[in-house]
Amino acid sequence: MAEDLNLLSNDEFRQRWRSWLEENYPEEWRVPIILRLAGDEERRWHRMTYAAGWRAPAWPKEYGGLGLSLEKQLIMNREMERYNCARVLDSGAVLFAPALMKYGTEEQKQRYLPPILRGDELWCQGYSEPNSGSDLASLRTSAVRDGDDFVINGHKIWTTLAAHADHIFVLVRTNKDVKKQAGISFLLADMDAPGLTVRPIMNLADEDELCEVFFDNVRVPATNLVGEIDQGWTVAKSLLGDERIANGGPTLPRQSFQVLEDLIEGTGLLDDLGQTDRTATLFCDLEDLAALHSQVADAAIRGEVDNAVLGLMKVLATDLFQRISDELLRVAGEDAGLQQPVGVAGVALDLRKVYMVARPATIYAGANEVQRNIVATMLMGAAGR
Amino acid sequence: MGWRVDDELQQMLRDSARHYLGDNGGPAHFRKVRANECGFDAAAWRQMGELGWTGVLLPEAAGGSELGLDAALTLAEEFGRAISPEPFVAAAVIAATVLAASEATAASALSRDLACGARSVTLAWQEQRGSIGIPRFATHLSAGKLNGTKRHVPAWHPGTGLLVAAVDGAETIVAVVDPATAGVAARPARLTDGTIGAELEFAGVELDGDAVILRGAAADAALELALGRGTVAISAQLEGLASALWQMTVAYMQQRSQFGSRLSDFQALRHRMVDLFGEIELAGASWRRAASALTAGQDARMAIHAAKARCSQVAQDVGRWSIQYHGAFGFTDEADVGLYVHSGLRWSTWLGNPAAHRREALACHRRERGRNG
Numbered sequence A: 001m002a003e004d005l006n007l008l009s010n011d012e013f014r015q016r017w018r019s020w021l022e023e024n025y026p027e028e029w030r031v032p033i034i035l036r037l038a039g040d041e042e043r044r045w046h047r048m049t050y051a052a053g054w055r056a057p058a059w060p061k062e063y064g065g066l067g068l069s070l071e072k073q074l075i076m077n078r079e080m081e082r083y084n085c086a087r088v089l090d091s092g093a094v095l096f097a098p099a100l101m102k103y104g105t106e107e108q109k110q111r112y113l114p115p116i117l118r119g120d121e122l123w124c125q126g127y128s129e130p131n132s133g134s135d136l137a138s139l140r141t142s143a144v145r146d147g148d149d150f151v152i153n154g155h156k157i158w159t160t161l162a163a164h165a166d167h168i169f170v171l172v173r174t175n176k177d178v179k180k181q182a183g184i185s186f187l188l189a190d191m192d193a194p195g196l197t198v199r200p201i202m203n204l205a206d207e208d209e210l211c212e213v214f215f216d217n218v219r220v221p222a223t224n225l226v227g228e229i230d231q232g233w234t235v236a237k238s239l240l241g242d243e244r245i246a247n248g249g250p251t252l253p254r255q256s257f258q259v260l261e262d263l264i265e266g267t268g269l270l271d272d273l274g275q276t277d278r279t280a281t282l283f284c285d286l287e288d289l290a291a292l293h294s295q296v297a298d299a300a301i302r303g304e305v306d307n308a309v310l311g312l313m314k315v316l317a318t319d320l321f322q323r324i325s326d327e328l329l330r331v332a333g334e335d336a337g338l339q340q341p342v343g344v345a346g347v348a349l350d351l352r353k354v355y356m357v358a359r360p361a362t363i364y365a366g367a368n369e370v371q372r373n374i375v376a377t378m379l380m381g382a383a384g385r
Numbered sequence B: 001m002g003w004r005v006d007d008e009l010q011q012m013l014r015d016s017a018r019h020y021l022g023d024n025g026g027p028a029h030f031r032k033v034r035a036n037e038c039g040f041d042a043a044a045w046r047q048m049g050e051l052g053w054t055g056v057l058l059p060e061a062a063g064g065s066e067l068g069l070d071a072a073l074t075l076a077e078e079f080g081r082a083i084s085p086e087p088f089v090a091a092a093v094i095a096a097t098v099l100a101a102s103e104a105t106a107a108s109a110l111s112r113d114l115a116c117g118a119r120s121v122t123l124a125w126q127e128q129r130g131s132i133g134i135p136r137f138a139t140h141l142s143a144g145k146l147n148g149t150k151r152h153v154p155a156w157h158p159g160t161g162l163l164v165a166a167v168d169g170a171e172t173i174v175a176v177v178d179p180a181t182a183g184v185a186a187r188p189a190r191l192t193d194g195t196i197g198a199e200l201e202f203a204g205v206e207l208d209g210d211a212v213i214l215r216g217a218a219a220d221a222a223l224e225l226a227l228g229r230g231t232v233a234i235s236a237q238l239e240g241l242a243s244a245l246w247q248m249t250v251a252y253m254q255q256r257s258q259f260g261s262r263l264s265d266f267q268a269l270r271h272r273m274v275d276l277f278g279e280i281e282l283a284g285a286s287w288r289r290a291a292s293a294l295t296a297g298q299d300a301r302m303a304i305h306a307a308k309a310r311c312s313q314v315a316q317d318v319g320r321w322s323i324q325y326h327g328a329f330g331f332t333d334e335a336d337v338g339l340y341v342h343s344g345l346r347w348s349t350w351l352g353n354p355a356a357h358r359r360e361a362l363a364c365h366r367r368e369r370g371r372n373g
Helices: A010-024 A039-052 A070-082 A091-103 A106-118 A232-247 A251-266 A273-301 A307-337 A351-358 A368-380 B008-024 B026-033 B042-050 B069-081 B088-100 B105-115 B216-255 B267-295 B301-325 B327-331 B337-349 B354-368
Strands: A123-126 A142-146 A149-160 A167-173 A184-190 A196-200 A210-221 B121-124 B140-142 B145-153 B161-168 B171-176 B184-190 B196-206 B212-215
Touching (some): A070 A251, A091 A123, A091 A167, A091 A232, A149 A167, A184 A210, A251 A351, A307 B267, A368 B267, B008 B026, B069 B088, B069 B267, B088 B212, B105 B212, B121 B145, B171 B216, B216 B301, B216 B337, B267 B301, B301 B337, B301 B354, B327 B337
Parallel strands (some): A123 A167
Antiparallel strands (some): A142 A149, A196 A210, B145 B196, B161 B171, B171 B212
């Protein structure tokens, strides 16, 4: 796209993105919180935005992104929240690409970035294992060098949208004789490689997005190594930082708060004082989180990354999402027990699903208890020394 | 500082404030002043005048340093860290904003006194307990006489400069009133931050012809700006207090051992301190957002309500757990923690308490979204 969107005023930019959404966003995708675009739907979204010049707002222009200021990226998110858009994981562009831009070879970037941009190839993230969840560095899936290949054996789990992905970026153990973080490498594999199988897991929100991925002598070329051998933890950590900025954002709390307000209006509780106090607390939690998120993200872009507060924001955002989803059930009365959308005017959502979608938020990307441990060590030093 | 960034001026002021308040603020200063007659240290106030702090929002023409709101808020944070009882928010932010909006002779005389720290000045606006913002005034001026009652007047002492907000017919006015004038009755009460608040009754108080310094729309705008700035400033002060108290509590937990472990080793306590730290981070972001909206001339009302709610709540929450984690020692007057909790009680309940501000913030949001009950 020749035009520099950064030159538009915020109002012009917002208006342009809003109009584009209103004209182009498929009505059937306007199921906030609950729906996540997967597979062909996700590809379709990336292709639509690519064709219209809206793809990859955070990527630098040299890689074909929009190179937008943080302020304008937040405007895009905010408009999608307002328009009740579905969630999009976009692991390739959001999680994998920043790490590849930083640590990948020129050949790797040439091979993998353009198809992500065009929406031709989707990625999934192979980190967690059955015995390595919050304690990720204890992972045991191994890769052994054999000629020009690595041979991968092991078992990944909670791999989001693995069944729809074309590729996986995976953390593997390449050295068992060193400190656990020091023996990990960052490898890329095709999902149709011989020996690789995927088994979706049904979850409490009726989704099968989370998968197990089994590696049984899966061979990948040695050129699929990103960064140096045994230095994968460094690559992964750089990417966890981006993930934490994303997970600490106010999108899901804000969308559920909008639903809460609709529900309160629809049930005639706008004047109820007890309800107003509870709603006001959630509202201020949301507004302050948004204020913190934009100021911290702004500082991170200037290079002042504050790790303690990044961990904290993930805790704050996911905890708030759960508290709002709990409040939805309280307001809905008996309708909270429906396995279908509630019968309240102006609210078309299945609240049980909202409640269930909020459950894993405090578990994934580092359980909140683990985040608190990490932040405590940053603030107060390690325990027991 | 982490994600919080000072500009050069703010960094300079912060250094100078930490240096000065290190010697003339903090628990020892608080103990020295807490029972005195005027509720703060008049000598320290003069020195703060020399440092340019009392005139931070006053124009240079009136002897002020005119450093602006961001500078004032940095100072407010440091006053909070040092639990300074000197009336920075009441006088140097709220009263000064009203004075700076007036060109009347009576206003510039008070501005000069305030800017050099010779006097403090207070604004009497509130008339009902628990009211937030500028009320519809019952206090009125008619035929040159002022009648009415003002409550919760901050930073009171008999030598204070006094501004009174009232109505004259349908118009809002602000008048300079000499507290020694016949018909002014003051009922002072000591507050938990050591300062003195007063209920002031005006019974047929005769005002000079030039006592009214602001009138009509100019008075309304100045009062609204004064309370908006004051509310953000007390929020910054509360964040400073909460942050200092949190650090003091962690330091205590790191040296106090029980069952063979430092208190700071116990996971339940560590997680609580992390959650409180998170609340302090929200507080810091909340008042900074309100301040930038105010400085940019945007509608800052929702953000100001959210900021005062959050900063007040965090001061109360950190206060509660800091006493708990200091154990029985935390309940003694000898422990400094109680001084912070006492100051926090006053600051968090003045200018609207957390619950009231949360309701107001939600009401702003609902008005904007066209949702009415």
